Amino acid sequence: MSYHNKSRQEMLDVQYATRLRLCKVQALLGMFFLLVFSWISYLNQSIVLAGILFVCALICTVVVYLLYRTNRIEIAVNLSNINLFLLPLTLLVTGGHENTGILWIYPTLAVGLFVNRLWPAVTLYGSFIFISSLLLFTPMSELLMASYSFSESIRFEVTLFLLSLICLSVLHSKERADEMIIQLHDEDIRKLAYYDALTGLPNRRNFKSNLTRLLRRAGKEDKRVGLLYIDLDNFKQVNDNYGHEVGDILLRSFSDLLKETVRPTDMIMDDKFDELARLGGDEFVVILNDLSSPISSAVVAERILKLFENGFETVENTHSVFASIGIATFPDDAATPDELLHHADLAMYEAKRNGRNRFEYYTKDIAELLRERNYIEEQLKIALEQNQLSLVYMPVFSCRTLEIVGIEALLRCQNLAEEGITPEQFISVAEKTNLIKELDLWVIDNSLANLAELQHKQGFTGKVCINISGAELQNESFSRAVKGLLEKHRVVPSTVELEISETALLLSDEKIALAFEKIKALGVSITLDDFGTGSTAFGQLNHYPLDCLKIDSSFVKELFSEHADKTKMVKIVNNLGKLYDLRIAAKGVENQMQLEYLQEIDCDWVQGYLLSYPLKKPDLISFISQNNAVDLSVNCVQTLP
Secondary structure (H helix, E strand, O other): OOHHHHHHHHHHHHHHHHHHHHHHHHHHHHHHHHHHHHHHHHHOOOHHHHHHHHHHHHHHHHHHHHHHHHOOHHHHHHHHHHHHHHHHHHHHHHOOHHHOHHHHHHHHHHHHHHHOOHHHHHHHHHHHHHHHHHHHHOHHHHHOOOOOOHHHHHHHHHHHHHHHHHHHHHHHHHHHHHHHHHHHHHHHHHHHHHEOOOOOOEOHHHHHHHHHHHHHHHHHHOOOEEEEEEEEEOHHHHHHHHOHHHHHHHHHHHHHHHHHHHHHHHOOOOOOOOOEEEEEOOEEEEEEOOOOOHHHHHHHHHHHHHOOEOEEEOOOOEEOOEEEEEEEEEOOOOOOHHHHHHHHHHHHHHHHHOOOOEEEEOOHHHHHHHHHHHHHHHHHHHHHHOOOEEEEEEEEEEOOOOOEEEEEEEEEEHHHHOOOOOHHHHHHHHHOOOHHHHHHHHHHHHHHHHHHHHHHHHOOOOEEEEEOOHHHHHOOOHHHHHHHHHHHHOOOHHHEEEEEEHHHOOOOHHHHHHHHHHHHOOOOEEEEEEEOOOOOOHHHHHHOOOOEEEEOHHHHHOOOOOOHHHHHHHHHHHHHHHHOOOEEEEOOOOOHHHHHHHHHOOOOEEOOOOOOOOEOHHHHHHHHHHHOOOOOOOOOOOOOO
16 A cells, blocks of 8 residues: 555554444434433423434434444444434424424534535435425424424525525535645645755656656567766765765755756656666766657766866855766666666766766776675674774753753774764674674674773763664564673663654565564664655654654754755654654754754754764763763753764
8 A cells, every 4th residue: 555545544544443432422412412302392291302312212222232332433423313313303393392493403503514525414304304395394393292483484485595505514524634635745745755845856766667667568569768877976075074064955955956957868767757766875876868869868967967067156155166977877787776876886986986976977997896794794893803993972962951861873984984884884884794784783882881881980860772684674683682781781671762764664564563673672763764855654653652753853953944845853852752752853953043943842852063063982971971061052062983
């Protein structure tokens, strides 16, 4: 079932539950009052009215049984409608006690508003108005046991008609509002699942779906499809030197220019730009349809490179950012979507190796680029053997008090750092091998050892937050290994929190839930990191034993920006956490306005450069001591990572 259908079904389930409760309340109250009024009518010698009221009470009894024992709501509503038609008609014919029965007709019919849908309600109201008109203004009036003057009949019909219009208009407005809520909910889910929050372009999942569809069609029609894999060179320096906010501005500017650059004649695309995508970070892809030859893709690549002729210009500055582009072609270079993407990726790394700010076609020789990845893999093995790995810690704060409530452990590799290879790069390589499992256990082992020291020597009472790879969700021995490390370091499990990125959740709900349950059984907490960047539907959160949602920094950075549809996501995720009783943490807090907004909406935890950069262990110990006496709201740490 698609995310669209899932979200719609969730909303319909909520509406159904609400309608069921209303029906139950109406049926119980109706049964009670009908029995009471039946008995009163019997005592007043109104035998006919008493009998009919008693029959209506019996119908309500059947309705109550259906609702409480079978939940067959539509049959119950139809039986209720019989009552809602029969009872007013009886009151009109008999006049009720002292001819006041006509006054009870209005509220009785209005009750149908709460349980009926629009067109059944129209039928109910319309039929009663028609039949009452026949009884009041035609020879059929002889059937009436009560007498009404002409003016009373006119007032009754006019009042009934106006009441019907009001009730039906209210019901119509409610159904329109319900449908609008479903549509808005569907749109939010669709954006979260398939579109990048920063640029508005399709995300990786969406891109793979589009590429599969296009290649399938190209294969049938014997056409050629090109794929451009774009990586922005020196982008990390922009983030490091100017901050992530400037980096985000650059990414948005590039995505806008990319749309203009590839649109003119090269692509068949609609306004959604489904043939463009941001895969993550500073990586983008472009799909080129119906190429006459592989060389044709060079035209587009050259136009993209011209955007970086003198660096990349934003509103505030010109940055030394350029592009490396890899090109692969279907069916010449690859037969499947994954293979095409992989070969374009290899070609991109070849462009980087040959000087950057250029494009390269995929060739068989480019496969040698795997040597670079193999080199990183070998260096990681050496780092594990020779203890060249280390940890830095990002403090996590209570949003309300700004006291340290936790520390997030971040992995560093000395020998690779000396060559400019970032943690993101070597972790990406490690995730493609079994090394990631060794790295995860190394990080957990050393994090727990340092936590135990902080607890015993510094009296630290917060949690240690440890990132783990999505590969551990399929590692059956992972939970046993973590349990052994907890026992080894004598760390209370409740002081440990394992974080896994939402984008790593590629398994089925059942497999993810089972893997989480095994981890949760250890007594540790689980955080869903980077929430909003993956494809988790809101309703899926019920299936996972989570303790915390961590709002991705891209959403926090959009606060107070012109992108209103993105800025609202922080509040949406925060409210979602409250709904599911989850703690909410926000990362990427870089200015006071962002912090104050998160405090205003009652976010639980925060972290970011405003409060502290990642700290080495000695600096962390000093910082924890300072935090006990310093008001961080006015004294922000500026220790470099």
